[in-house]
Amino acid sequence: MTRLLAERAGLGLLTLLAVSALLFFGTNLLPGDVAAALLGQDATPEALHNIRAALGLEQPAWLRYLHWLGGALHGDFGTSLTSARPVGAQVLPRLGNTLLLASLAALVSVPVAVGLGLLSAMREGGLIDRLVSLLSLVTISVPEFFVGYVLTLVFAVQLGWLPSLAVMHGGMSLAERLAAIALPVATLVIVVLAHMLRMTRSALLAVMSAPYIEMAFLKGLPRGTVVLRHALPNAAAPIIAVVALNLGYLVVGVVVVEAVFVYPGAGQLMVDAVSKRDLPVVQACGLVFAATYVGLNTIADMLAIIVNPRLRRPR
Amino acid sequence: MALQHPKSGYVTSVGGVDRRGFLQAAALIGGVAGAAGGLTLAGCSVPDDTPASPGGALRLGMVGGSTSDVLDPRTFIDWVPINIGYQLMNGLVEIDAAGDARPELLEEWESHTVTEWVFKVRRDVVFHNGKTLDADDVIYSINLHRGDTRSPAKVVLENVLDIRKLDANRIKITLAAGDADLPATLSDFRLLVVPDGFTDWANPIGTGGYRLESFEPGVRCITRKTGQYWKPDAAHVEAIEIIVINDPVARVNALISGQVDVINRIDGRTANLMKRNARFQVLRSQTGQYAVLAMNCESDPYRNNDIRLALKYAIDRASIVKTVLNGYGTVGNDQPIPPGNRYYDTGLGQHIYDPDRAKFYLKRAGVNRLSVTLQASEAAFSGALDVGVLFQAAAARAGIELQVKREPVDGYWTNVYMKAPFCASYSDGRTTVDGALSKAYRTTSSTNDTNWRRPAFDELANQARAETDPAKRRTLYGACQRMIAEEGGALIPMFMDHIEAGSQRVQGWRPSAIFDLMGQRIGEKVWLKS
Numbered sequence: 050m051t052r053l054l055a056e057r058a059g060l061g062l063l064t065l066l067a068v069s070a071l072l073f074f075g076t077n078l079l080p081g082d083v084a085a086a087l088l089g090q091d092a093t094p095e096a097l098h099n100i101r102a103a104l105g106l107e108q109p110a111w112l113r114y115l116h117w118l119g120g121a122l123h124g125d126f127g128t129s130l131t132s133a134r135p136v137g138a139q140v141l142p143r144l145g146n147t148l149l150l151a152s153l154a155a156l157v158s159v160p161v162a163v164g165l166g167l168l169s170a171m172r173e174g175g176l177i178d179r180l181v182s183l184l185s186l187v188t189i190s191v192p193e194f195f196v197g198y199v200l201t202l203v204f205a206v207q208l209g210w211l212p213s214l215a216v217m218h219g220g221m222s223l224a225e226r227l228a229a230i231a232l233p234v235a236t237l238v239i240v241v242l243a244h245m246l247r248m249t250r251s252a253l254l255a256v257m258s259a260p261y262i263e264m265a266f267l268k269g270l271p272r273g274t275v276v277l278r279h280a281l282p283n284a285a286a287p288i289i290a291v292v293a294l295n296l297g298y299l300v301v302g303v304v305v306v307e308a309v310f311v312y313p314g315a316g317q318l319m320v321d322a323v324s325k326r327d328l329p330v331v332q333a334c335g336l337v338f339a340a341t342y343v344g345l346n347t348i349a350d351m352l353a354i355i356v357n358p359r360l361r362r363p364r
Numbered sequence: 365m366a367l368q369h370p371k372s373g374y375v376t377s378v379g380g381v382d383r384r385g386f387l388q389a390a391a392l393i394g395g396v397a398g399a400a401g402g403l404t405l406a407g408c409s410v411p412d413d414t415p416a417s418p419g420g421a422l423r424l425g426m427v428g429g430s431t432s433d434v435l436d437p438r439t440f441i442d443w444v445p446i447n448i449g450y451q452l453m454n455g456l457v458e459i460d461a462a463g464d465a466r467p468e469l470l471e472e473w474e475s476h477t478v479t480e481w482v483f484k485v486r487r488d489v490v491f492h493n494g495k496t497l498d499a500d501d502v503i504y505s506i507n508l509h510r511g512d513t514r515s516p517a518k519v520v521l522e523n524v525l526d527i528r529k530l531d532a533n534r535i536k537i538t539l540a541a542g543d544a545d546l547p548a549t550l551s552d553f554r555l556l557v558v559p560d561g562f563t564d565w566a567n568p569i570g571t572g573g574y575r576l577e578s579f580e581p582g583v584r585c586i587t588r589k590t591g592q593y594w595k596p597d598a599a600h601v602e603a604i605e606i607i608v609i610n611d612p613v614a615r616v617n618a619l620i621s622g623q624v625d626v627i628n629r630i631d632g633r634t635a636n637l638m639k640r641n642a643r644f645q646v647l648r649s650q651t652g653q654y655a656v657l658a659m660n661c662e663s664d665p666y667r668n669n670d671i672r673l674a675l676k677y678a679i680d681r682a683s684i685v686k687t688v689l690n691g692y693g694t695v696g697n698d699q700p701i702p703p704g705n706r707y708y709d710t711g712l713g714q715h716i717y718d719p720d721r722a723k724f725y726l727k728r729a730g731v732n733r734l735s736v737t738l739q740a741s742e743a744a745f746s747g748a749l750d751v752g753v754l755f756q757a758a759a760a761r762a763g764i765e766l767q768v769k770r771e772p773v774d775g776y777w778t779n780v781y782m783k784a785p786f787c788a789s790y791s792d793g794r795t796t797v798d799g800a801l802s803k804a805y806r807t808t809s810s811t812n813d814t815n816w817r818r819p820a821f822d823e824l825a826n827q828a829r830a831e832t833d834p835a836k837r838r839t840l841y842g843a844c845q846r847m848i849a850e851e852g853g854a855l856i857p858m859f860m861d862h863i864e865a866g867s868q869r870v871q872g873w874r875p876s877a878i879f880d881l882m883g884q885r886i887g888e889k890v891w892l893k894s
Binding site for chain 2: 129131132133139198201202205206209212213214216218219308309310311313317318321322323324325327330
């Protein structure tokens with residue numbers, strides 16, 4: 050099993066390396082080079098040359114890639130082209146905000162989703178199961194910004210309990226931060242909950258129709274024990290995969306929620322950078338997002354191997 | 365102005381000498397009445413303010429900020445940095461609510477010929493670092509935008525030949541061509557004053573009423589009162605907080621839930637809803653901002669003026685103002701001077717929706733059925749695609765098949781604007797007629813987006829700019845407007861008002877003649893009802 054795990058980890062690193070190359074060369078393929086984008090209408094040949102030299106753009110692309118990758122490994126992502134501030138210093142606080150939002154949303158949504166999924170699988174066809182199915186269908190069908198607007202309308206505008214803006218800054222206490230972040234967290238929980246819940250339920254039910262489960266029932270075991278002891282470990286792989294996918298989404302895909310609640314996360318930073326063609330910032334954000342996604346999926350793969358009895362003891 | 369604006373556009377030029385400033389400044393050139401004055405102010409609320417009282421924090425929820433913002437005036441292109449700039453620093457000349465030039469750091473001016481101007485620098489003004497303002501600071505600050513610079517204000521100062529220090533408190537500006545409105549030209553929002561040699565743009569030192577406390581680009585900015593501001597009756601609130609809220613719904617929600625006191629840029633429908641709630645005030649400023657559908661006069665079929673005229677008569681402007689703007693705007697007449705401006709030519713006939721007349725021009729152009737494509741995006745102006753669709757329906761009745769091609773917002777100004785033969789764009793209001801004419805209609809303008817070149821027009825505009833007699837000037841500017849309307853490539857369907865909203869706590873808040881939020885100077889002007 051150790052070999053299998055090491056293989057997965059190695060594959061993850063390779064994927065990340067490939068993504069980094071794709072990111073670097075992809076952004077370099079964008080029409081018009083950085084110097085021209087910076088100068089706009091004032092692009093004289095002399096000015097272009099000066100900027101290219103200053104940014105080291107006259108070196109071959111592969112050399113620049115290696116420099117960039119080496120810097121990135123040390124946490125040095127270069128300097129922003131538009132604001133001349135170090136990219137790392139811009140990305141890090143934003144990434145912190147994004148991770149805070151994502152981890153709080155995950156903390157609430159993962160247990161609730163898996164718990165409710167288990168419950169409705171155990172009570173298949175019962176009142177709870179049907180209710181949960183209906184609600185999850187509703188939440189999976191509405192776009193996230195709509196959920197955000199409805200929550201804002203009810204809790205911020207009508208009731209006035211929570212702030213509609215989730216602006217975060219240095220001088221805030223933990224309680225203030227939690228209050229500010231409550232609505233975006235609730236929005237994200239609602240958005241990701243249904244997906245994980247339905248996956249848990251259907252993965253469990255698929256396993257429940259297997260002969261060995263029938264055997265367990267025939268032995269006289271109660272339904273709860275059958276589900277938790279015999280079905281769940283075998284259904285874990287797809288559940289873990291969908292949880293990892295949703296965690297990844299929570300980190301990299303929440304630009305819309307950030308915009309609705311004016312939350313200073315990394316997604317908004319990347320969108321701003323793309324519109325200003327600030328490539329170092331785009332590359333740094335892209336790399337951080339890719340690392341998150343690849344990392345989460347690799348961990349999910351490894352977890353699936355660890356919890357699955359058949360993979361754990363290969364013949 | 366949502367998103368970015370690489371249009372090196374909005375040259376805030378010029379205004380005029382205002383009436384009060386006129387007396388104070390004893391300007392010698394009599395008769396140079398301010399050009400843009402008379403921009404009517406259609407305030408929605410009747411001012412009923414409490415007496416000015418100090419204290420409190422003003423919270424502005426604004427669109428127009430991004431993570432790449434820097435507080436260097438040479439980079440100013442969007443509303444949030446501009447607003448912060450005016451909190452920290454002062455301009456050379458201010459534009460008042462009537463659209464006239466008023467002294468700011470330049471307290472008096474005089475000119476015997478309209479090519480040589482002498483300005484007096486205000487005495488006893490102190491920078492945040494303790495330095496006293498003098499002529500060197502002013503010259504340094506202006507020269508940041510001249511010569512080898514990336515500042516968009518460079519075009520505003522292109523007419524300036526030389527700036528010379530006469531003594532510690534006087535400077536002399538020499539122009540290449542006469543400009544009777546130079547003081548108003550110097551009101552450009554990028555011409556902010558810093559100490560001589562200043563370069564630390566992360567923490568600008570100015571003469572403004574507020575000092576930078578914290579600045580998180582694209583998120584939040586806080587400034588605090590210095591307590592020793594040279595302007596009388598200004599800088600009332602203790603602190604100013606700007607929260608960047610680019611999403612329009614989030615902006616309105618933030619105001620309703622009481623997290624901000626003032627928001628900018630709301631649409632007509634929202635304005636009508638907000639007006640029904642007594643907790644809020646809605647302000648409407650007519651600043652001469654207009655939408656334009658630009659036809660390239662050097663490409664077919666727009667090369668033919670009859671085709672251009674046919675299109676100008678095939679659009680229903682009145683219904684566009686009513687439906688797209690909810691009435692918050694004025695019908696345009698294919699020239700950039702808004703009705704209400706003192707040089708607006710009332711004798712010029714209005715281009716109305718007249719399918720028969722459009723057909724007449726098509727026939728004269730020898731075309732039976734005309735098929736054209738309008739490239740538009742919400743980046744051009746909010747509602748541009750709606751305008752396109754309404755235009756399409758109206759033009760069909762005139763035998764014109766108009767396709768509306770939706771272009772992506774991202775990259776619109778680099779990929780479509782000035783490249784497509786027929787595309788949507790917009791222009792901010794100017795404080796002088798010359799500013800509005802220079803921007804897109806002179807042969808030499810770098811943003812001449814219709815490629816309309818008429819040496820006769822340039823000559824006329826130059827004459828008008830240097831003319832000090834108001835009656836003669838009116839005649840010249842009238843001729844300019846007629847030329848653009850009848851021969852130009854700009855189809856200007858409407859002038860669009862700026863609408864902003866805020867809580868009733870905010871006092872002393874007025875519509876402005878230039879931009880919104882009192883010309884972005886709201887911070888030092890308003891106070892809060894306790």
